[in-house]
Amino acid sequence: xxxxxxxxxxxxxxxxxxxSDPEDAFGFRASWKVKKVLxxxxxxxxxxxxxxxxxFGRALVLDGIVQTTEKDAFIYNxxxxxxxxxxxxxxxxxxxxxGGDCGAAREAVKYPTVQSVDMxxxxxxxxxxxxxxxPEIAGHGEPDSRIRFHYEDGTAFIRNRQGTDDxxxxxxxxxxxxxxxxxxxxxxxxxxxxxxxxxxMVCQSESPVFHPHVLKRVHRTLxxxxxxxxxxxxxxxxxxxxxxxxxxxxxxxDPLEQGPERLQAGAxxxxxxxxxxxxxxxxxxxxxxxxxx
Amino acid sequence: xxxxxxxxxxxxxxxxxxxSDPEDAFGFRASWKVKKVLxxxxxxxxxxxxxxxxxFGRALVLDGIVQTTEKDAFIYNxxxxxxxxxxxxxxxxxxxxxGGDCGAAREAVKYPTVQSVDMxxxxxxxxxxxxxxxPEIAGHGEPDSRIRFHYEDGTAFIRNRQGTDDxxxxxxxxxxxxxxxxxxxxxxxxxxxxxxxxxxMVCQSESPVFHPHVLKRVHRTLxxxxxxxxxxxxxxxxxxxxxxxxxxxxxxxDPLEQGPERLQAGAxxxxxxxxxxxxxxxxxxxxxxxxxx
Numbered sequence: 001x002x003x004x005x006x007x008x009x010x011x012x013x014x015x016x017x018x019x020s021d022p023e024d025a026f027g028f029r030a031s032w033k034v035k036k037v038l039x040x041x042x043x044x045x046x047x048x049x050x051x052x053x054x055x056f057g058r059a060l061v062l063d064g065i066v067q068t069t070e071k072d073a074f075i076y077n078x079x080x081x082x083x084x085x086x087x088x089x090x091x092x093x094x095x096x097x098x099g100g101d102c103g104a105a106r107e108a109v110k111y112p113t114v115q116s117v118d119m120x121x122x123x124x125x126x127x128x129x130x131x132x133x134x135p136e137i138a139g140h141g142e143p144d145s146r147i148r149f150h151y152e153d154g155t156a157f158i159r160n161r162q163g164t165d166d167x168x169x170x171x172x173x174x175x176x177x178x179x180x181x182x183x184x185x186x187x188x189x190x191x192x193x194x195x196x197x198x199x200x201m202v203c204q205s206e207s208p209v210f211h212p213h214v215l216k217r218v219h220r221t222l223x224x225x226x227x228x229x230x231x232x233x234x235x236x237x238x239x240x241x242x243x244x245x246x247x248x249x250x251x252x253x254d255p256l257e258q259g260p261e262r263l264q265a266g267a268x269x270x271x272x273x274x275x276x277x278x279x280x281x282x283x284x285x286x287x288x289x290x291x292x293x
Numbered sequence: 294x295x296x297x298x299x300x301x302x303x304x305x306x307x308x309x310x311x312x313s314d315p316e317d318a319f320g321f322r323a324s325w326k327v328k329k330v331l332x333x334x335x336x337x338x339x340x341x342x343x344x345x346x347x348x349f350g351r352a353l354v355l356d357g358i359v360q361t362t363e364k365d366a367f368i369y370n371x372x373x374x375x376x377x378x379x380x381x382x383x384x385x386x387x388x389x390x391x392g393g394d395c396g397a398a399r400e401a402v403k404y405p406t407v408q409s410v411d412m413x414x415x416x417x418x419x420x421x422x423x424x425x426x427x428p429e430i431a432g433h434g435e436p437d438s439r440i441r442f443h444y445e446d447g448t449a450f451i452r453n454r455q456g457t458d459d460x461x462x463x464x465x466x467x468x469x470x471x472x473x474x475x476x477x478x479x480x481x482x483x484x485x486x487x488x489x490x491x492x493x494m495v496c497q498s499e500s501p502v503f504h505p506h507v508l509k510r511v512h513r514t515l516x517x518x519x520x521x522x523x524x525x526x527x528x529x530x531x532x533x534x535x536x537x538x539x540x541x542x543x544x545x546x547d548p549l550e551q552g553p554e555r556l557q558a559g560a561x562x563x564x565x566x567x568x569x570x571x572x573x574x575x576x577x578x579x580x581x582x583x584x585x586x
Contacts, residue, residue: 018322026348027326033316055319072502075576209365209530235528235536235576237502242535243528265577274574281571283368283528283563 008047009064010034019051021065021240026210030240032056032066038133043125045178050133056238058134060101062126062173068101069238073137075270076204077103079234079279080246082271084167084202085111086263087248087255091166094118095194097154097182099171100126102138102147108169109144110264117147118165120158122178124151155181161194168195170203175214183214185221188249192225198252205231208286209241216289222249230255232279233286234270245286256280301340302357303327312344314358314533319503323533325349325359331426336418338471343426349531351427353394355419355466361394362531366430368563369497370396372527372572373539375564377460377495378404379556380541380548384459387411388487390447390475392464393419395431395440401462402437403557410440411458413451415471417444448474454487461488463496468507476507478514481542485518491545498524501579502534509582515542523548525572526579527563538579549573 009019020031032053039050049061057070081104085091092115094108100121108117121127130138150157168191172179181187191201206214222229226249236244248255260273302312313324325346332343342354350363374397378384385408387401393414401410414420423431443450461484465472474480484494499507515522519542529537541548553566
């Protein structure tokens with residue numbers, strides 16, 4: 001057997017092309033066999049690629065790390081978007097930080113009360129690649145006219161807002177590189193200020209298995225700022241460990257008291273009312289992260 | 294980079310030892326970095342190994358495929374055992390088909406009504422390796438005296454029983470090789486006959502993401518035999534896709550109507566009453582497997 005590197009995360013293995021996540025702290029690597037590379041550009045921030053995999057459809061890859069695939073992007077995007085939008089009784093203004101694959105924005109506009117979705121993605125190449133090569137995730141055709149694209153640093157964008165947003169979705173990559181600041185208290189304080197008086201934020205808070213310290217810290221930090229903080233889970237095959245956490249922080253509304261009846265789940269493939277009510281039921285080992293402070 | 298195979302599923306990668314699952318139908322491979330091989334024997338059925346991984350603790354490996362690891366065996370074993378044992382109001386006789394890692398048997402004896410656990414594992418080497426090298430999974434010290442070990446073919450064992458068991462747990466490996474028959478209707482018919490008149494069986498029914506056809510077929514076949522059939526899920530990091538299904542089939546009791554109040558969850562790390570009530574809430578894409586017959 002011979003391996004040969006042919007780009008970030010790419011190598012040939014027994015003559016076939018593979019994409020392999022870098023080894024993580026647990027000595028684990030996931031590898032996907034690749035049919036072809038559809039897009040590869042070096043942006044100002046990172047290497048952006050779209051590859052066609054054998055079993056997961058097309059995948060968005062940043063700096064050699066798979067971010068999302070056609071096979072299961074719907075799980076992540078439905079879960080990060082529908083929960084806060086169903087909890088808020090009348091979401092009008094939505095802001096998405098990150099989310100360059102456009103999948104979260106596409107879900108948000110399913111809520112008829114939504115008047116605007118400000119999508120703040122630092123890297124225009126990610127949006128360009130997604131709109132062109134990932135229509136199964138980003139949507140076919142022109143994006144909904146309520147979506148406004150801002151190519152800026154999310155932390156700076158949020159800092160300039162006050163009492164504006166009903167829902168802020170922090171759809172970031174891992175807490176390394178450009179996304180690291182999106183896991184820190186100063187950013188959450190700015191998010192709190194940017195939200196309306198009954199606003200809700202949600203963030204992806206990493207794997208409870210592989211990054212329990214991140215989830216624990218996010219949950220604790222948000223607890224210092226918001227009266228209602230709820231972590232929920234979804235099973236996302238593409239991500240290491242398969243189970244992923246999202247943490248919702250709210251100024252007023254509690255997802256355990258309201259939400260499912262407003263879920264716009266008609267076209268969903270993952271979340272319905274049933275799943276909504278199940279996703280907050282955390283395994284014992286996850287609950288324990290929040291009791292031992 | 295250079296790869297060199299050093300045993301089933303093992304190879305060196307950049308000079309380090311790795312264990313890699315064979316490529317699956319989705320062109321996906323999971324790889325674990327290995328510190329050392331603790332046990333390797335060729336049994337009459339398969340190559341049985343225990344390896345010490347970098348991030349998942351010790352792993353039981355059959356024919357190069359990781360079956361379970363110290364990091365998350367508790368999830369699988371709690372889920373396959375506690376659900377049926379909590380649903381049955383007074384389980385006395387339990388039979389486990391497979392389950393050579395002894396983890397399910399260890400959970401079963403947590404139920405005080407249980408008088409015997411017949412553990413039917415075809416391969417004594419698996420039990421030997423687990424008792425010796427995987428005490429975190431199999432339990433420390435002598436196995437509970439209620440556990441009786443039978444080293445035979447599970448299909449033959451079950452065929453000779455009638456109206457005996459309160460709970461039968463089918464804790465098999467994937468439906469290839471020795472375990473294939475455990476996914477077929479003749480076996481389920483024998484299980485039905487082996488169960489008492491209010492008996493319950495549960496089986497691992499593979500990944501809803503990677504093997505939806507298996508899950509769908511298991512569910513449909515059991516529906517032809519049992520009045521109550523319920524599939525439930527758990528997030529198990531070691532398994533490809535991360536989400537795993539279990540299917541419970543019952544002659545009388547319905548887990549949606551009873552169960553959680555009898556859960557012996559005191560020492561559990563995954564399932565408590567809350568998780569019990571959440572695990573039957575299936576994502577839309579899983580529900581759809583059962584509606585389209």
